[in-house]
Amino acid sequence: MTSITTTNTIDVVSYCRVSSHGQGESGLGLEAQREYITRAAKQNGWNIVDEFVDVVSGKLAIEDRPEGAKALALCKQTKAKLVVAKLDRLSRSVHHIARLLDETMDFKVATMPQADKFQLHLFAALAEQERSFIASRTKEALAALQKRADEGDAQSVEKIARRSAALGKGRTDANRTKASEAVQDRVNSWQESVRDPIDLCIRRGGRTLQQVADCLNSKSITTSRGGQWSSMQVSRVMKNLALHFPAKDAAV
Incomplete structure (x- = not known):
């Protein structure tokens, strides 16, 4: 028999979180969370007594979220356990998770319903470390992208403009266009400032990209980042x- 007897049933309060109003209104991510929780409830004998949904950043502690605070209050009032679809819906901070566990806040995670406190703490720490690695790699990639844009790479300029537009929440199309144009104007202005030095290096015998780079470096003319020139730049x-x-001269 696969049915669950009522003696094993426990009351749980369902809590879901999405990060943006767009996700909240469209249901993107929300329905998946509900499905995780509903499925885990059926498999583990949980009785969902109520549901709360927040549209907030995961950086906020759950007690500082409007619906999160209500969910916690109901859990204390009814002795129910809080249940989330995934650990990051509860918090993205290992500090927040640890504090809830230390305060004997009993909660369940639908994707790992049998996890104990030690395992939940460990999963939270590993997830936070991975986010830190991702943030570091992203920062390095963006720095490299900006460097190529400052050196005049058109594709890099376009990528930065698209990223700025995507991150410009609440900004009008006109403002995003102005921001993109400002980036391009800055690149164009710097490139024009090195037009004559490059032309002079060619006129004085520079016949390869590396010779022109060496010429510019010898004159202490730096790249947009203040560094040494290379043939690619x-x-x-x-x-x-x-x-x-x-x-008839080859630039190699």
């Missing part, structure tokens, strides 16, 4: 400025 800027080596 010279190639990008010369292409954008429509500068060329004299005919």
Whole structure:
């Protein structure tokens, strides 16, 4: 028999969280959370007595969220256990998770219903560490992207503009366009400032990209980031400025 007897049934309060109003209104992510919780309730003999949904950032502690505070209050009042679909719906902070566990707040996670306090603490710590690694890698990738954009790489400029537009919540299309144009203007202005030095290096005998780079470096003319020139950087800027080596000379 796979049916669950009522003697094993425990009361739980369902808590779901989405990070944006768009997710909340469209149901994106919310229905999946409800499905996780409903399925786990059927499999483990949980009786869902109520449901609360927050549309807030996971950085806020659950007791500081409007619906989260209500869910906790109901759990204390009815002696029910809080249940979330996944651990990060409760909190993205291992500190918050640890505090709830230390305060003997009994909660369940639908995707790992049999996990004990030690396992939940461990999972929270591992998840926070992974987010830290991802943030570090993202920061490094964005720095590299900005460097290429400052050196005149058109695709990098476009990527930065698209990212700025995507992150510009509440900004109008006109403001996003202005921001994109400002980035492009800054790149164009810097490139024009090195047009004459590059042209002079070519006129004085520079016949390869590396020779032009060496010429610029010898004159203490730096890249947009204040660094040394490389042949690749010279190639990008010369292409954008429509500068060329004299005919029959190979730029390698």
